[in-house]
Amino acid sequence: MNKTDGLIRDIRAIKEKYQSKRAALLPALYLAQREFGWLSPEALEFVAEALDVPKASIKGTATFYAMFKNKPVGRHLIQLCTNVACMIMGAERLVDLLRDKYGIEPNGTSADGRFSLVIMECIGACDTAPAMLINEDFYDNLNKENIIDILENYK
Amino acid sequence: MITVTINGKKITLEKQVTVLEAARSAGIKIPTLCHHETLEAFGGCRLCLVEIEKIPKLQTSCTIYITDGMVVHSETERVVNARKAMLEFLLINHPLDCPYCDKAGECDLQDLAAKYGPTTGRFAEGKRTHPESYDDPVIVRNMERCISCTRCVRMCDKVQGASAISMVNRTSKTFVEPFSGKRYDCEYCGNCLSVCPVGAIMSRMYKHKYRPWYIDKNINTICSYCGVGCSVTAQVKGDSLVRVVPEMGKGLNKGLLCVRGRFGYDYVNSSARLKTPLIRRNGELQQVTWSEAFKYAADRLRDIKERYGSEAIAGIAGGRCANEDIYIFQKFIRGVLGSNNIDSIANFSYAPAQRFFERIFGQGVTANSIQGISNSDGIFVVGGDPTSINPILGLQIRAAYQQGIPVITVGDTPGLKRFATCMLKPNPFTETALLVSLLSELKVKKQFLGGNSSFERLINNISALSMKEVEDICGLPTDNIASAVNMLSNMTNPSIVIGKDILQRTDGHINLLLLSAIMYLINGRVYLLSEFPNEQGLVDMGCLPDMLPGGRPIEIESFKKRYEEIVGLNISSTHGLSLSGIIENAYTGKIKAIQIIGENVLSNIPDSNYVGKAFSNLELLIVQDSLMTETAGLAHVVLPSLSWLERKGSYTNLERRMQFMGKAVEGDGLEDWRIISEISKMLSFDMGYKGLEDILSEIARVSPLHKDITYNDISGDECIWPYKGEPLRHGVSLEGMDVPDIGSLLKKPAKDRVYAVFDKELFHPDSLSRKSAAISSISPEPCSRVNRALADRLSVSEGDYLNISTDAGSIEMAVKIDEDIPENVVMIPNNFEGKGIFNIMQWKLNPVLKCPVLDGNEVKLKKAEARS
Amino acid sequence: MKRALLRNIDNTNSADINEYIKISGYASLLKALEMKPSDVIDEVKTSGLRGRGGAGFPTATKWAFASMDPKFPKYLICNADEGEPGTFKDRPILEKNPHQLIEGMIISAYALSAEYGYIYLRGEYPNACNILNNAIKQAYGKGYLGDNISGKGVRFHLHVHQGAGAYICGEETALIDSLEGKRGQPRIKPPFPVNEGFLSRPTIVNNVETFANIPYIMEIGGEQYAKIGSPQCPGPKLFSVSGHVKTPGVYELPMGTTLREIIYTHCGGIKDDKKLKAVIPGGISTPILPADKIDCPMDFVSMPRYGSMLGSGAVMVFDESTDLVKVCLRAIKFFEHESCGKCTPCREGVGWMRAILKRICDYNGRETDIEHLLEVSENISGNTFCPLGDGAATVVQNFIKHFRGEFESKIKI
Ligand SMILES: Cc1cc2nc3c(=O)[nH]c(=O)nc-3n(C[C@H](O)[C@H](O)[C@H](O)COP(=O)(O)O)c2cc1C
Numbered sequence A: 001m002n003k004t005d006g007l008i009r010d011i012r013a014i015k016e017k018y019q020s021k022r023a024a025l026l027p028a029l030y031l032a033q034r035e036f037g038w039l040s041p042e043a044l045e046f047v048a049e050a051l052d053v054p055k056a057s058i059k060g061t062a063t064f065y066a067m068f069k070n071k072p073v074g075r076h077l078i079q080l081c082t083n084v085a086c087m088i089m090g091a092e093r094l095v096d097l098l099r100d101k102y103g104i105e106p107n108g109t110s111a112d113g114r115f116s117l118v119i120m121e122c123i124g125a126c127d128t129a130p131a132m133l134i135n136e137d138f139y140d141n142l143n144k145e146n147i148i149d150i151l152e153n154y155k
Numbered sequence B: 001m002i003t004v005t006i007n008g009k010k011i012t013l014e015k016q017v018t019v020l021e022a023a024r025s026a027g028i029k030i031p032t033l034c035h036h037e038t039l040e041a042f043g044g045c046r047l048c049l050v051e052i053e054k055i056p057k058l059q060t061s062c063t064i065y066i067t068d069g070m071v072v073h074s075e076t077e078r079v080v081n082a083r084k085a086m087l088e089f090l091l092i093n094h095p096l097d098c099p100y101c102d103k104a105g106e107c108d109l110q111d112l113a114a115k116y117g118p119t120t121g122r123f124a125e126g127k128r129t130h131p132e133s134y135d136d137p138v139i140v141r142n143m144e145r146c147i148s149c150t151r152c153v154r155m156c157d158k159v160q161g162a163s164a165i166s167m168v169n170r171t172s173k174t175f176v177e178p179f180s181g182k183r184y185d186c187e188y189c190g191n192c193l194s195v196c197p198v199g200a201i202m203s204r205m206y207k208h209k210y211r212p213w214y215i216d217k218n219i220n221t222i223c224s225y226c227g228v229g230c231s232v233t234a235q236v237k238g239d240s241l242v243r244v245v246p247e248m249g250k251g252l253n254k255g256l257l258c259v260r261g262r263f264g265y266d267y268v269n270s271s272a273r274l275k276t277p278l279i280r281r282n283g284e285l286q287q288v289t290w291s292e293a294f295k296y297a298a299d300r301l302r303d304i305k306e307r308y309g310s311e312a313i314a315g316i317a318g319g320r321c322a323n324e325d326i327y328i329f330q331k332f333i334r335g336v337l338g339s340n341n342i343d344s345i346a347n348f349s350y351a352p353a354q355r356f357f358e359r360i361f362g363q364g365v366t367a368n369s370i371q372g373i374s375n376s377d378g379i380f381v382v383g384g385d386p387t388s389i390n391p392i393l394g395l396q397i398r399a400a401y402q403q404g405i406p407v408i409t410v411g412d413t414p415g416l417k418r419f420a421t422c423m424l425k426p427n428p429f430t431e432t433a434l435l436v437s438l439l440s441e442l443k444v445k446k447q448f449l450g451g452n453s454s455f456e457r458l459i460n461n462i463s464a465l466s467m468k469e470v471e472d473i474c475g476l477p478t479d480n481i482a483s484a485v486n487m488l489s490n491m492t493n494p495s496i497v498i499g500k501d502i503l504q505r506t507d508g509h510i511n512l513l514l515l516s517a518i519m520y521l522i523n524g525r526v527y528l529l530s531e532f533p534n535e536q537g538l539v540d541m542g543c544l545p546d547m548l549p550g551g552r553p554i555e556i557e558s559f560k561k562r563y564e565e566i567v568g569l570n571i572s573s574t575h576g577l578s579l580s581g582i583i584e585n586a587y588t589g590k591i592k593a594i595q596i597i598g599e600n601v602l603s604n605i606p607d608s609n610y611v612g613k614a615f616s617n618l619e620l621l622i623v624q625d626s627l628m629t630e631t632a633g634l635a636h637v638v639l640p641s642l643s644w645l646e647r648k649g650s651y652t653n654l655e656r657r658m659q660f661m662g663k664a665v666e667g668d669g670l671e672d673w674r675i676i677s678e679i680s681k682m683l684s685f686d687m688g689y690k691g692l693e694d695i696l697s698e699i700a701r702v703s704p705l706h707k708d709i710t711y712n713d714i715s716g717d718e719c720i721w722p723y724k725g726e727p728l729r730h731g732v733s734l735e736g737m738d739v740p741d742i743g744s745l746l747k748k749p750a751k752d753r754v755y756a757v758f759d760k761e762l763f764h765p766d767s768l769s770r771k772s773a774a775i776s777s778i779s780p781e782p783c784s785r786v787n788r789a790l791a792d793r794l795s796v797s798e799g800d801y802l803n804i805s806t807d808a809g810s811i812e813m814a815v816k817i818d819e820d821i822p823e824n825v826v827m828i829p830n831n832f833e834g835k836g837i838f839n840i841m842q843w844k845l846n847p848v849l850k851c852p853v854l855d856g857n858e859v860k861l862k863k864a865e866a867r868s
Numbered sequence C: 001m002k003r004a005l006l007r008n009i010d011n012t013n014s015a016d017i018n019e020y021i022k023i024s025g026y027a028s029l030l031k032a033l034e035m036k037p038s039d040v041i042d043e044v045k046t047s048g049l050r051g052r053g054g055a056g057f058p059t060a061t062k063w064a065f066a067s068m069d070p071k072f073p074k075y076l077i078c079n080a081d082e083g084e085p086g087t088f089k090d091r092p093i094l095e096k097n098p099h100q101l102i103e104g105m106i107i108s109a110y111a112l113s114a115e116y117g118y119i120y121l122r123g124e125y126p127n128a129c130n131i132l133n134n135a136i137k138q139a140y141g142k143g144y145l146g147d148n149i150s151g152k153g154v155r156f157h158l159h160v161h162q163g164a165g166a167y168i169c170g171e172e173t174a175l176i177d178s179l180e181g182k183r184g185q186p187r188i189k190p191p192f193p194v195n196e197g198f199l200s201r202p203t204i205v206n207n208v209e210t211f212a213n214i215p216y217i218m219e220i221g222g223e224q225y226a227k228i229g230s231p232q233c234p235g236p237k238l239f240s241v242s243g244h245v246k247t248p249g250v251y252e253l254p255m256g257t258t259l260r261e262i263i264y265t266h267c268g269g270i271k272d273d274k275k276l277k278a279v280i281p282g283g284i285s286t287p288i289l290p291a292d293k294i295d296c297p298m299d300f301v302s303m304p305r306y307g308s309m310l311g312s313g314a315v316m317v318f319d320e321s322t323d324l325v326k327v328c329l330r331a332i333k334f335f336e337h338e339s340c341g342k343c344t345p346c347r348e349g350v351g352w353m354r355a356i357l358k359r360i361c362d363y364n365g366r367e368t369d370i371e372h373l374l375e376v377s378e379n380i381s382g383n384t385f386c387p388l389g390d391g392a393a394t395v396v397q398n399f400i401k402h403f404r405g406e407f408e409s410k411i412k413i
């Protein structure tokens, strides 16, 4: 089976939920992002075709949202919140730590392609700040020690 | 009635409009950047802020609607300060490169900054940077200058319907981009650049060549590409053309243009322009003086007329010539040379279709306003893609669709793919069966309105074909047809848009009858797509073998007499040869001399081989043209005529609207009418015109339709059919209209063969645009289209070349994959020299319409050898 | 007070439909289905419920507009975008009590004759997404969703729609554009969503917490509900408390509970018993309050009198050691990052404020910078398309208003 056959099927299933093809765009972009790793031009064209929405306009949508990746990312995506609550609880020190230990710049990828780091706005975990998502897994109450232990589970 | 007070001025309006519109209607200027009259409101730039009493916050006048008793102030200190602040914000990321920017002098931002002027920029940090993009052949993007007003994107999405560009990113990193980030992949209408208020999207054609204040003259004229007749303005510095632009809100196009109108004007300066008369000597075309050329042409014409008689002479007129030229031309051929053998390509489908509809429904039945399309309650498109043949008319269909009006298409209409409610794509050349079945179903669903009982009787006599029967022939599922029938039967005021393709068929005449019947049943309004700017003019000026100016049949003695009296020449009352007849008779040697004005016959009709042979049999071929064409290449006498922009005149568009063409620059050559008058003088008939006025006043006397017409009328806003004249009122005549034999339609096309289908291209509708460097840079070579399955079978992929051959010849062409065409079809355009579909077609004519037919051309395909 | 919105959350299985039914879940729905739709709206009207998304608009009024519009279908949208920094009050409902939200939506859909519903869930809550999807599946299984709800011929279909990281999509018209697959930018109003919303149809957008209140109103009756908390805006309210308090978290308290009570009684006071410096009471866009203003009752009507707003009820507490200029800069960076780019003052002005704040923070500030900052903020204020840009201006203005000294000390060094 072609790798994108499943994707087509999933997108078709999503379309059922809406009375407009275009409304299925955000979910379809999520699926394509998972399948292609990022929203490459091929991925966008794929979605454009599947939903019959003009591709330039899909690009406009895809580049609007922070969680859509418009460039390739590492194997694991660290999404670390540094908004006020996390900041006053020490999130900035964690950013420094990631830079020192793994050589990842905010919005960059480590040289070995293992991690990409995205600085997030509030992710709704202010009571247990600082917090982050790695891919789709959620971690909070972070500090300089436990963040390393957590990251080491992602190879 | 709503009364508002703006800056102390009371304004009373009938409709609830925005504060901005109310202010503008009273001549009060409120600055705007994101607002544009052709686009829906956006409210983003915040420049149009005004103070409204009883509302605490300033309001954007472009989005807020007036209410009775509202009191508005648009120039208070508070408002002016806010405006200044908005301008200061906009300049944060705007490069202050006005000395370098082409927009300087016509930039809204520059003008506003000059008026409200934030003083010095207080923003100290670095500006956003973004290199200027020259990735596109005709458009430059400078996104540092973009102010995110989104006018271009709204234009592209909502009006043009191309959706080729979009705003990308958010925050101050927002800018405009086509999908590729580099080149545009679109219809290149360039409407985005005409709405950009700053220098962010511009044309490359006049990049760094001028400043607006250098322009000496603005000349209004009409685009020379198609039968819509869009208004454009030619801007001139000294004696050279700087650029051609539309003027927002003006003309029937309201400032919109298509790629041809916007970028295609540079053919005027093409290196293929003819500069001096040429005469063939020893097989070679050699430069001669005008008087030599006139004398030569006149002597040869006289000689042939004496030796073979008038019937051996014929004239072919072109659809880009002005009314004045073609009027004189038919007068010359008819009166001076004594032959009614005069015709044009208009008679291959446009004219017969019009005549057919007029016979049943009366003269003027096709004179409908293009704007009216979006006011109808349904649209039926058949026989061609309006968005590529008559693009600005096509926009009306897209607009209608976006308002929820159902659009039904028959055949290949790629430009309406996202704008059609129901697309019927029958197997190639089986439209007739489909039309019969649509008619059969509609007959059941709709009642006759009455009023034309003989036509009703005729319709009733057409035997039925059920959807089930045609399902197989046309390859269309019955529910697809049924939904079209449903939509059609619910329409009360539909537009029926008809392209040539449906007529240029072996059964084209039957299709015409069926379309008339459908139109009658659903009370439709007909639009005939027209490929040339003055195709209607050819009909109206009498460039037909059997019609005099004003659509008067030549055999009616009173018309003929009136003509002879005013013109001062006697003419024959027998019908002349039609265009196909002229060519056939040249082929067989009965026609000895042909004079052509402004038509590249060799390239523009199928098959080119046959036409070429016919022309080489001639003793005399006179070609008047502004460009060196394939046809001129065969001529004995070539006479350079002035091109569009170099001469005045009038055009009549497909709505039958007459419009005035202005003269912007001088050129080499003479107007066609002047060339003809000179030859005529040498043949001892001095036409004696001093200028266009004389010609028009003669037209106004000869053609009852154009009675009393003057250039004042033509340059006014609306000069529409029947002008001030008298249409020909005649009874309905169904004489000679036969009930078609339906049985013969029950043929299925063979599945295992591949047929050539004529692809009407947007960029190159015929052979003119290839002389435009700009359009050629967008579309440099012809491309054929096949679907994926066929491509796979042939092992070709996009960019490879196909070898396409028939018994008539073979061509090689790059190939594009297009999923939307049937597997047994190859779409082939006809726009480049020696590489068009007409090069491989056989001369076959429709038995009734006498036009070449384009159906059933079986081709053999193979991958072409690797090309360097 | 007995918890009404988070009553079940100590149960580890609280997201399961059977657990919810055990505490009489979906009983309110069955009760509502026996009533006339208009009576349901009346009940909500009696309750005095105001929207919990931030603006505090009376819920029944919005519903009445939508139900008067004759166009169909109508759409019901739950705003679960929860993007306002400091806000995480909807999360416990979404993750631990999803059925109360779903039940609330079904009742609302019935009242409004809406046939389709979407929960617009922020992309940053992937767990909540799974939980909600599962809960919806269970509700379909029990016949509470579908074409014939509880055999009453009522039709309502509900789906989760994930956002993708854009704060502005919490604004209801931007949310609708986003749901339509477009760039999430606010729309011109009017037309309002209640008349022309999703796919140009009447659309009702309410916050998660607003919907979660509906089953409770049905259960105890509008009249009873109206007696809870502040008279002008009654009911239970969720407060998400973060920053320098001993026990941060989500607290369900009656509307009108004072900030002092929230911080000192419920959250155990300031961490490490430091001194309180300032509080942002309702999410980052609401004006910051200095320590001496914390006796304000937290409700929509009282807060403006104290110079702030209830907003989403997201209380952010700062102790004496906090560098508020840095907090201000971080807040403005947030607004800059989230500006949708539609209107000039927000798109360009907020970045300008960030640039000035950055210089001040870096001790490169100029003498005129504070005035300059205020001037820029005033030029933004009131001139933006939507409240986001205003929010940014408010932040700067109020930080300077109450803590000017801190800014000055960084400049004068
Ligand atoms: C910039 C901005 C962000 C918003 N974010 C949210 C949000 O995250 N969640 C929410 O429920 N409402 C948010 N709102 C309020 C919504 O626009 C809307 O008023 C609310 O969803 C209505 O629901 P309610 O009446 O139940 O409060 C936001 C408004 C603005 C202007």
Ligand code: SF4
Binding pocket: C168, C185, C186, C338, C339, C340, C341, C342, C343, C344, C346, C347, C384, C385, C386, C387, C388, C389, C390
């Ligand atoms: S204030 Fe303007 S730019 Fe900012 S989010 Fe609202 S509309 Fe967008």
Ligand code: FES
Binding pocket: B031, B032, B033, B034, B035, B042, B043, B044, B045, B046, B047, B048, B049, B060, B061, B062, B063
């Ligand atoms: S013109 Fe009104 S906001 Fe731009």
